Amino acid sequence: MAANPTNVTAKALFEGYDLGAFYDEMFEGPGKPRPHYVKLFQRLAEMAPEQFEERRKVAELSFLLQGITFTVYSDGAGTERLFPFDLIPRIIPYHEWEKVERGLAQRVKALNLFLKDIYGPQKILADKRIPRSLVYSCKHFRREMIGLQVPRGIYTHISGIDLIRDSASGEYMVLEDNVRTPSGVSYVLENRLIMTRTLPEAFQAYGVLPVAHYPSELSRILHSLSPRGNHAEAVLLTPGIYNSAYYEHSFLAQQMGIELVEGRDLVVDDTVVYMKTIHGLRRVDVIYRRVDDDFLDALVFRSDSLMGVPGLMGAYRAGNVALANAVGNGVADDKAVYAYVPEFIRYYLAEEPILRSVDTYLCSRPGDLQYVLEHLGELVVKAVGESGGYGMLIGPAADKAKIADFRRRIQADPRNYIAQPLIGLSRVPSFDVEQGQVGGRHVDLRPYCLFDGEEVTVVPGGLTRVALREGSVVVNSSQGGGSKDTWVVREEG
Numbered sequence: 349m350a351a352n353p354t355n356v357t358a359k360a361l362f363e364g365y366d367l368g369a370f371y372d373e374m375f376e377g378p379g380k381p382r383p384h385y386v387k388l389f390q391r392l393a394e395m396a397p398e399q400f401e402e403r404r405k406v407a408e409l410s411f412l413l414q415g416i417t418f419t420v421y422s423d424g425a426g427t428e429r430l431f432p433f434d435l436i437p438r439i440i441p442y443h444e445w446e447k448v449e450r451g452l453a454q455r456v457k458a459l460n461l462f463l464k465d466i467y468g469p470q471k472i473l474a475d476k477r478i479p480r481s482l483v484y485s486c487k488h489f490r491r492e493m494i495g496l497q498v499p500r501g502i503y504t505h506i507s508g509i510d511l512i513r514d515s516a517s518g519e520y521m522v523l524e525d526n527v528r529t530p531s532g533v534s535y536v537l538e539n540r541l542i543m544t545r546t547l548p549e550a551f552q553a554y555g556v557l558p559v560a561h562y563p564s565e566l567s568r569i570l571h572s573l574s575p576r577g578n579h580a581e582a583v584l585l586t587p588g589i590y591n592s593a594y595y596e597h598s599f600l601a602q603q604m605g606i607e608l609v610e611g612r613d614l615v616v617d618d619t620v621v622y623m624k625t626i627h628g629l630r631r632v633d634v635i636y637r638r639v640d641d642d643f644l645d646a647l648v649f650r651s652d653s654l655m656g657v658p659g660l661m662g663a664y665r666a667g668n669v670a671l672a673n674a675v676g677n678g679v680a681d682d683k684a685v686y687a688y689v690p691e692f693i694r695y696y697l698a699e700e701p702i703l704r705s706v707d708t709y710l711c712s713r714p715g716d717l718q719y720v721l722e723h724l725g726e727l728v729v730k731a732v733g734e735s736g737g738y739g740m741l742i743g744p745a746a747d748k749a750k751i752a753d754f755r756r757r758i759q760a761d762p763r764n765y766i767a768q769p770l771i772g773l774s775r776v777p778s779f780d781v782e783q784g785q786v787g788g789r790h791v792d793l794r795p796y797c798l799f800d801g802e803e804v805t806v807v808p809g810g811l812t813r814v815a816l817r818e819g820s821v822v823v824n825s826s827q828g829g830g831s832k833d834t835w836v837v838r839e840e841g
Contacts, residue, residue, distance in 0.1 A: 361392055361400060361786050362777070368788055371515040371774040373438065384441040384837060387553045392436070403546045404435045404779065410542050416535070416595060431535060432830030434778045437543060438791065438812045439554070445808065445836045448511070448520050448795070451703030453804035454693060456507050456797045459527055459680045461696040463503040467493045467676060477695050478688045482712065485763055486685065487733055488528070488678025490641060492648055496665050499573045500801045503674040506530060506566065507797040508810075511703070515772030521704045523771075523792065525686060527677045529638050532811045533562060533796045534596035535831050537603075539811075543833040555838035557808035562796065563603035566636075569800050570604070573670035574633040582634040583607045583623060585614070587643070587655045597638050611639070616659030619666040634670045635660075641675050683732040683766045684710050707769060711762040720767040721758065724751050727767040729758070742821065744770055773821055776832065778814050790815045792823050793834065809834030 367375055374385045381389040392400070411430050440448075465472050466483060467490075473480045483489055508530030510523040540559050544551050567582070574580035586597040588610050601608035607623065614632065615622050622629035637644065643653040645660040663669045679685060687708040690701045709716040709727070720727060724743050731739030741754045758765045775788035795810030812832040813823035823829040 361395070361397060361779075363785060365777065365786055366788065368775065369515070370772050370788065370790070371513060371518050372788055373513070373774050373776045373791075375777075384439050384839070388437070388439065388550050391547075391550045391553065400435070400779075407433055407435055407542050407546045410545070411538075414538065416538055432816055433539060433542065434789075434814055434816070434830055434832045435543075435546065436777050436779060436786065437547075437550075437833040437835050438776050438793075438809075439835045439837055440809065441837055442557075442839050444520075447702065449806045449808075451520075451522075451701070452507075452509055452795055452797050452806050454697065454699060454702050455509060455522065455525070455689065456504050456527075456799055456804050458689065458692040458696050459507070459525060460502065460504040460799060462692045463527075463674065463677060463680055464498075464501055465696075466679060467496065472692075472695055475695075477691055478685070482684060482688075482710075482763075483679060486679045486682045488641065488676070488682060490676035490679075492661060493674070493676040497667065498674050499575065499667075499670040502573070502672075502799060502801045503527070503677055504680075504797075504799050505569055505573075505672040505674075507799070508532065508794045509797065511793045511795065512706075512771055513774035513791075513793075515774055518774070519704065520793075521706055521771070522689075523706055524683070525681055525689065526794070527673060527680050529640065529673065530794075530796065531593040531596055531638075532794055532813075532831075533807070534599040536796065536807065536809070536811050536834070537562065538599075539831060539833040551835075554835060557836045557838065559807050559809060562798075562807050563600060565798050565805050566600070567604040567606070569798055570606075570634045570636055570670075570672055572800065573672065575667055575670065576631075576633055580633050581623070581631060582636065583609045583614075583632055585609055585611065585635050585637040585639055585657075587639050591638070593638065600636075606636075611654065611656045614657045614660075616657060616663050619659070619663045619668050621657065621660065621663050621669045632669060634672065636672050641678065644675065678733075683708075683730050684712065684763070687766070706771060709767040711758050711765040711767065716767075717758070717762050720765075721755060724755060724767075726770070728770050729754055729765055729767045731764055732766060733764070740822075742770065770821075773815075776812070776814065778816065778832070780816075780818065787818060789818070790821045790823065791832070808836035 376382050416431055504527045508526040511520050512523045513520055570582045571580040584601040598608055613624055621632040623632050639655050642650045644656040646653045647658045648661040693701045709720050711717045727743045729741040773790040776791050777786045778789040780787050791812050791814045793810055793812050796807045798805040812834045813829050814832055815823045816830045
């Protein structure tokens with residue numbers, strides 16, 4: 349139940365704010381904001397609580413009127429909900445961001461080279477830098493892609509790399525790689541638009557790096573993939589209106605000025621893809637696909653799929669259509685393969701990783717398995733192919749029954765699980781609607797990277813996901829999380 353407005357206006361926003369034992373990104377001490385947060389803190393402190401509440405409600409109404417939603421499947425009803433938005437932005441000074449940006453570009457290039465190798469000469473397997481069995485046992489490894497020449501050698505056109513900030517050191521670390529069909533960038537763009545309307549004074553006080561160029565940059569990359577050169581008909585392939593990210597699909601198609609299509613709108617004839625229109629068939633050269641591999645082509649993958657396009661893989665293999673992202677990228681998203689990404693960077697780029705990965709135990713290794721089983725109550729356990737906060741055990745917060753359940757699961761299928769130490773995520777002040785005041789909440793960050801085969805474009809900031817429930821470290825929207833606008837700011841002086 350929402351807080352009574354009279355309770356909201358009764359307290360100053362930061363009254364009783366507790367820094368806690370975690371790294372607080374806004375405050376370096378009680379009531380003492382970090383230098384890059386001073387101007388925001390001053391403007392929020394000058395704002396009457398009822399004024400803040402009014403602006404918060406305006407932001408919420410904006411999301412409602414624009415239909416900015418997501419779908420939760422875990423309750424069995426496919427419930428559509430507003431994506432929670434917190435009005436207090438996260439600020440990252442450029443001297444911190446510059447290292448993050450370099451590290452992300454390095455990682456995306458290495459992942460692309462890994463995919464190009466694993467579906468090509470497989471030199472990294474021959475050199476035994478990653479176990480062949482680990483790659484071949486990944487359920488997202490697609491043998492159908494071996495030997496297929498993808499346009500311009502690009503697999504990772506669009507990447508969403510999840511970062512966390514360690515409370516012990518304040519260091520940014522990579523938590524996960526998302527190079528299949530990463531979602532969430534529409535919220536980055538909409539959050540920024542709504543923020544400039546609801547807190548314009550605070551926004552104008554900073555030199556915030558822009559994010560609005562993302563659709564045009566993505567469009568440029570998509571069109572550059574066309575097998576017909578300057579003749580490029582690009583479309584966005586969606587599973588349909590019942591998909592959890594359908595809002596984003598329609599938003600991006602509209603922003604790029606391309607057609608939003610479902611599988612039934614496309615047809616393959618003689619290894620060429622066409623779109624059905626009222627004027628007849630029109631050739632399609634590039635497909636930004638938001639349909640998972642399994643459902644993409646019923647002739648190759650799941651025969652019961654109605655979401656894809658029969659014959660699409662034949663057209664792809666013939667070089668008559670480009671797909672972004674490439675089929676088979678899921679092998680790089682596998683949470684067990686994640687443990688080897690620092691090795692990919694050394695192997696393919698001859699560089700040391702700029703961003704650190706979280707220490708990871710692979711339950712497929714006997715020694716790691718024994719350690720994990722002995723320390724389940726201290727670790728975070730994840731199923732290698734799950735996302736959205738599903739298939740996960742947070743040992744320190746779990747009861748004995750859940751720990752016992754995961755012990756059985758791990759023992760039955762060790763390859764399917766990895767474990768990591770529980771990292772104390774940094775916190776950012778966030779408004780608690782129930783309590784009517786600001787409290788520290790844990791956050792992660794998903795920057796979005798676009799790769800054109802030569803350069804990686806990293807959108808400044810990205811999607812800050814926030815665990816709105818007090819004490820929670822699960823930031824996924826499907827698990828009660830929300831988002832913040834993320835400001836990468838130019839520094840003065």
